[in-house]
Amino acid sequence: MTTATTAITNIGSLVTNDPSLGAGPLGLIQDAAVVVDGDRIAWVGASRKAPATDNAVDAAGRAALPGFVDSHSHLVFAGDRTAEFNARMSGQSYSAGGIRTTVAATRAATDEELEANLLRYVREALRQGTTTLETKSGYGLTTADEARALRIAAAHLDEVTYLGAHIVSPDYAADPEAYVALVTGEMLDACAPHARWVDVFCEKGAFDGDQARTILEAGRARGLTPRVHANQLGHGPGVQLAVELGAASADHCTHLTDADVDALAGGDTVATLLPGAEFSTRAQWPDARRLLDAGATVALSTDCNPGSSFTSSVPFCIALAVRDMGMTPDEAVWSATAGGAAALRRTDIGRVAPGARADVLLLDAPSHVHLAYRPGVPLVSAVWQRGVRVV
Numbered sequence: 488m489t490t491a492t493t494a495i496t497n498i499g500s501l502v503t504n505d506p507s508l509g510a511g512p513l514g515l516i517q518d519a520a521v522v523v524d525g526d527r528i529a530w531v532g533a534s535r536k537a538p539a540t541d542n543a544v545d546a547a548g549r550a551a552l553p554g555f556v557d558s559h560s561h562l563v564f565a566g567d568r569t570a571e572f573n574a575r576m577s578g579q580s581y582s583a584g585g586i587r588t589t590v591a592a593t594r595a596a597t598d599e600e601l602e603a604n605l606l607r608y609v610r611e612a613l614r615q616g617t618t619t620l621e622t623k624s625g626y627g628l629t630t631a632d633e634a635r636a637l638r639i640a641a642a643h644l645d646e647v648t649y650l651g652a653h654i655v656s657p658d659y660a661a662d663p664e665a666y667v668a669l670v671t672g673e674m675l676d677a678c679a680p681h682a683r684w685v686d687v688f689c690e691k692g693a694f695d696g697d698q699a700r701t702i703l704e705a706g707r708a709r710g711l712t713p714r715v716h717a718n719q720l721g722h723g724p725g726v727q728l729a730v731e732l733g734a735a736s737a738d739h740c741t742h743l744t745d746a747d748v749d750a751l752a753g754g755d756t757v758a759t760l761l762p763g764a765e766f767s768t769r770a771q772w773p774d775a776r777r778l779l780d781a782g783a784t785v786a787l788s789t790d791c792n793p794g795s796s797f798t799s800s801v802p803f804c805i806a807l808a809v810r811d812m813g814m815t816p817d818e819a820v821w822s823a824t825a826g827g828a829a830a831l832r833r834t835d836i837g838r839v840a841p842g843a844r845a846d847v848l849l850l851d852a853p854s855h856v857h858l859a860y861r862p863g864v865p866l867v868s869a870v871w872q873r874g875v876r877v878v
């Protein structure tokens with residue numbers, strides 16, 4: 488071996504997400520060890536059988552699991568929406584229009600300000616165990632502002648999404664079709680080189696089904712894979728469109744018909760649930776139980792953004808999903824790790840197994856169940872990202 492190896496031994500309970508390695512869907516191993524070689528997992532098994540390594544870390548009975556994969560966030564922004572949140576918690580309802588406040592602040596910010604803000608939230612998420620983060624543009628809504636958001640995101644994150652179609656730019660309020668033409672034309676040309684994914688907010692007040700289809704198909708023709716903000720605020724065509732176009736993920740999925748649930752269960756589009764949004768807007772919870780019972784793949788993410796879900800905490804979302812969305816603790820932990828990886832079509836993350844990227848968390852707790860059992864408690868006590876201890 489050319490790189491230093493490290494063994495994490497005496498892990499009380501290890502979530503591998505590989506059923507061939509341990510018990511149940513989480514592939515749980517008790518009294519486990521993990522060997523890290525460079526940026527990869529080299530070995531996983533019983534602690535007493537761990538091979539000799541250059542370095543050793545004694546987990547002292549703590550639980551370990553894969554780093555969280557947060558497959559949905561909006562972190563390239565400036566400004567603050569405290570006043571809006573305060574008003575909403577005083578009785579007003581959320582509409583898509585509040586995004587305009589952040590658009591104005593983001594356009595006015597310098598590149599350095601946007602980058603510093605992004606890094607602040609990336610580090611904040613990392614401290615809470617998020618080792619993979621997807622983020623989106625969508626607060627620029629001009630060709631130059633969207634392209635710069637993606638350029639800044641791509642410099643720090645490997646999952647970047649073009650969301651020129653977050654809302655119709657205020658500059659095009661009188662002519663939404665002209666904005667769709669911009670998003671699928673000049674703006675797409677400028678943004679596609681910096682992104683892997685194309686997304687659209689398919690919702691009343693944002694983009695209708697026909698507009699969303701035009702935007703996603705244009706992105707796909709430029710090599711971007713679709714993901715969709717779908718069925719958040721009400722019923723609509725977003726989920727069906729996502730499945731039909733082979734989107735990696737339909738995100739929110741709060742208001743679903745039986746046909747929507749069947750489509751998600753029958754296709755390979757992941758249903759990504761974002762309970763931070765329902766929490767922060769006092770809205771109806773998505774029904775994870777219904778999706779899981781139908782056979783859909785469910786991911787759990789933060790939707791971290793300054794308007795409707797200003798949390799970077801995956802553990803918080805796990806606790807909400809268990810408390811209010813019908814998920815078991817095992818299901819919620821799977822969805823926040825392997826589920827997120829599936830929503831990003833990644834096989835190298837979201838599991839602790841030989842060959843996977845060495846993204847591993849230790850909890851100050853004996854079991855992953857404590858993530859839901861002890862809500863609001865900062866249990867993540869150590870984080871390895873690509874084999875490097877970062878927390």
Ligand SMILES: [Zn+2]
Pocket residue numbers: 559560561716790
């Ligand atoms: Zn979102």
